[in-house]
Amino acid sequence: MTAAPATGNPVTAHVLEIGTLHDAYRSGALTPADVIGEIGRRIAVRGDDAVWISVDVEGALTAATALGAVLDPALPLWGIPFAVKDNIDVAGWETTAACAEFAYRPSETATCVRVLQEAGAILVGKTNLDQFATGLNGTRSPFGIPRSVSDPAMISGGSSSGSAVAVAAGLVAFALGTDTAGSGRVPAALNGIVGHKPSRGLVSTAGVVPACRSLDCVSVFAHSVGEAAEVIDIMAGVDPADPWTRDLPDAAGTPTGPVGLRLAIPATIELSAEHGYDRAWHAALERLRAAGVDLVEIDLAGFTEAGGMLYDGPWVAERLAGTVEFVDARPADLHPVVRALLERGRSVSGVDVFRGIDRLRRLERDAADVLKTVDALLTPTVATTFTVQQMLEQPIDNNTRLGQFTTFGNLLDLAAIAIPTASERPDRPFGVSVIVRAGGDARMSAVAAAIESVVAPDHASGFPSLGGASQPAGGGPQPTLPIAVVGAHLGGMPLHAELVALDARLARATVTAAEYRLYALDTVPAKPGLIRTGPGGFALEVEVYDLPIANVGSFLAGIAAPLGLGTVRLENGDEVHGFLCEPIAIAGAREISEFGGWRAYVASL
Numbered sequence: 212m213t214a215a216p217a218t219g220n221p222v223t224a225h226v227l228e229i230g231t232l233h234d235a236y237r238s239g240a241l242t243p244a245d246v247i248g249e250i251g252r253r254i255a256v257r258g259d260d261a262v263w264i265s266v267d268v269e270g271a272l273t274a275a276t277a278l279g280a281v282l283d284p285a286l287p288l289w290g291i292p293f294a295v296k297d298n299i300d301v302a303g304w305e306t307t308a309a310c311a312e313f314a315y316r317p318s319e320t321a322t323c324v325r326v327l328q329e330a331g332a333i334l335v336g337k338t339n340l341d342q343f344a345t346g347l348n349g350t351r352s353p354f355g356i357p358r359s360v361s362d363p364a365m366i367s368g369g370s371s372s373g374s375a376v377a378v379a380a381g382l383v384a385f386a387l388g389t390d391t392a393g394s395g396r397v398p399a400a401l402n403g404i405v406g407h408k409p410s411r412g413l414v415s416t417a418g419v420v421p422a423c424r425s426l427d428c429v430s431v432f433a434h435s436v437g438e439a440a441e442v443i444d445i446m447a448g449v450d451p452a453d454p455w456t457r458d459l460p461d462a463a464g465t466p467t468g469p470v471g472l473r474l475a476i477p478a479t480i481e482l483s484a485e486h487g488y489d490r491a492w493h494a495a496l497e498r499l500r501a502a503g504v505d506l507v508e509i510d511l512a513g514f515t516e517a518g519g520m521l522y523d524g525p526w527v528a529e530r531l532a533g534t535v536e537f538v539d540a541r542p543a544d545l546h547p548v549v550r551a552l553l554e555r556g557r558s559v560s561g562v563d564v565f566r567g568i569d570r571l572r573r574l575e576r577d578a579a580d581v582l583k584t585v586d587a588l589l590t591p592t593v594a595t596t597f598t599v600q601q602m603l604e605q606p607i608d609n610n611t612r613l614g615q616f617t618t619f620g621n622l623l624d625l626a627a628i629a630i631p632t633a634s635e636r637p638d639r640p641f642g643v644s645v646i647v648r649a650g651g652d653a654r655m656s657a658v659a660a661a662i663e664s665v666v667a668p669d670h671a672s673g674f675p676s677l678g679g680a681s682q683p684a685g686g687g688p689q690p691t692l693p694i695a696v697v698g699a700h701l702g703g704m705p706l707h708a709e710l711v712a713l714d715a716r717l718a719r720a721t722v723t724a725a726e727y728r729l730y731a732l733d734t735v736p737a738k739p740g741l742i743r744t745g746p747g748g749f750a751l752e753v754e755v756y757d758l759p760i761a762n763v764g765s766f767l768a769g770i771a772a773p774l775g776l777g778t779v780r781l782e783n784g785d786e787v788h789g790f791l792c793e794p795i796a797i798a799g800a801r802e803i804s805e806f807g808g809w810r811a812y813v814a815s816l
Contacts, residue, residue: 227384229291229438236282236290243275243290243333250292250335253382256752256807260814261355262373262382264297264307266336274333286331287445294377294386295324297337298344299429300418308420309342309352312544313537321418322453323387323429323446330445335383338373342546343534344389344422345553346370347397347613350602351546360402361703362638363813364598368398368613371430375402378432379703385433385442391422392521393617395430396629396644400592403640403668403703406629407431407439407656410649411621412457414443415450421533423526424455426621436628436663440656447652459650466586466657469665470503474589475581478508483595491634491641492591495666499589502665509581511590517574518618522552522611525567526622531556548606571622578623579648587658588646590616592629596639616644624649628659632666637708668711691757693718694766695779695789697729698739698809701754705736713766715756722750722808724780730792730800731812732773739809740773740792740800743780752808753779755787772796 227246235241251268275290283289295301298308300317301324307314320328328334341351349372350356357372359365360379367376371388375398378386388395390408399406407430414429421427429446433439449456466472476496482488496506520526531538531553538545538553545553582588594615602609620627627646634641643666645659694715699706702717723741726748730740741751758766767776773796779789806812 242280247275289331294383298420322415341370342549344370345549368401370394388430390430399629400642403631410626414446415453417452423529436659466661469661473505475509475585477511486639487636514619525564528556528559592642592644690760693787695753713762715758725750728804730797749804
């Protein structure tokens with residue numbers, strides 16, 4: 212890979228963003244081939260993380276090299292790496308829908324993917340999902356279970372599990388999912404990223420394996436509202452190959468800030484206290500009120516009644532209709548929970564269907580009347596989350612709880628954007644959803660961007676600082692000390708909040724010199740021990756943070772034996788302060804150097 216500047220460069224940052232990549236391309240600091248090379252390294256380091264069903268880094272590198280080194284301004288996604296959920300066709304790639312026995316190799320690429328590639332985007336691979344997009348949790352795939360990037364014990368959400376994790380883990384800049392009941396929003400919330408479900412029919416579903424054809428949407432995962440909306444805009448349009456696409460007149464997006472926005476919120480709500488979701492929700496509301504947003508309480512009963520019709524109403528028959536030939540021919544090849552849910556469709560009668568349509572139309576009208584009086588409806592994206600084990604033990608009831616605030620969206624013909632918000636627990640990402648009537652996508656994006664500017668983790672914590680961090684007087688830059696972290700303080704790990712609260716900023720993600728070994732210590736939370744052993748050691752993943760000098764004392768006070776700060780040599784020869792372990796503490800500890808870093812080791816568990 213071509214050498215790149217070590218600091219402030221998007222190829223060394225944990226996340227990949229469209230805007231920062233394009234800036235680097237324009238300046239000549241990076242080429243698409245550099246970025247794909249780094250992505251290949253990251254995928255290799257993570258190992259078998261169940262994110263991918265098929266991946267082709269070599270093919271992506273070929274495509275990147277073909278683009279050259281000079282950004283083409285006519286291609287809005289020039290050199291941007293992306294992934295596609297594996298229920299979406301790409302010519303020459305198998306489409307499995309997470310069922311190997313169902314797999315086929317299409318001759319044509321889905322419209323949504325084709326237009327992105329024509330805009331210069333580079334496909335890296337196809338991602339895992341709940342089989343046949345039936346689920347909101349990410350555990351229903353024979354290809355493995357993707358885990359939340361924030362805690363490998365927790366579910367990733369689904370059904371677009373692999374797409375969400377690929378973005379959140381910094382493996383691609385954006386990814387396509389699908390959304391029928393919340394599959395493009397729930398995993399966004401549980402991985403701390405943006406999930407954009409457009410209006411039904413705005414983006415073509417030609418070349419998408421159907422879940423419920425009349426409800427299906429192609430969704431986008433990205434790191435910001437603006438970048439997700441940019442990808443949606445490129446894909447949007449009536450497609451002769453998809454009779455469900457429609458011409459949706461869209462008012463211009465006008466909000467430029469939160470002041471004066473009028474948002475409906477649920478009057479009564481129950482959120483998980485265990486995971487801090489109740490406090491995160493109220494903190495977000497307080498920040499919005501303080502920013503000048505008018506919050507209006509409404510009864511959400513009609514919305515949730517509509518959501519219940521997806522699995523407890525006649526739409527289960529439409530879900531069966533999309534795959535009934537395969538279900539009839541090879542029922543034993545389906546995931547058992549997916550098969551049980553699809554089989555429910557056989558009990559639906561024609562009378563049930565028309566009664567359901569009539570009731571839904573009434574609920575849809577009532578919802579539209581409510582939404583006419585506000586700029587948007589604001590809800591939590593999820594009310595709770597679960598460990599993988601909890602989900603496997605109660606796969607249907609727990610899945611239903613995940614869809615409390617999402618399932619009604621497609622049935623009531625609404626568009627929605629899920630936004631991450633500040634949370635007191637970085638290992639339990641939380642988010643809110645901005646919801647509008649169909650056809651209001653541009654305005655929805657503008658409203659969501661205004662809300663994002665207030666509640667997103669990068670813009671506000673919403674919670675008391677840890678360790679008594681304080682802001683310096685005046686507006687000048689603070690002197691900082693670079694600190695290399697190797698384990699529980701890495702982004703998305705349990706102690707990362709300590710760095711955030713002390714105003715530390717990521718300077719670079721890199722590796723040590725090949726002079727170190729890593730051991731799994733018996734601590735709570737789990738931590739590794741980094742030992743310098745000299746030549747013949749390993750190059751191990753680290754993140755270097757610029758910590759304000761004023762907050763170094765607070766940080767040091769929280770470091771417990773056998774860890775301490777020493778000098779860590781990086782791959783390029785730089786030496787920075789960083790976590791090292793007392794050699795006596797590794798007696799009997801498992802060496803995990805071969806994983807390349809703490810993240811990969813945790814993912815292996």
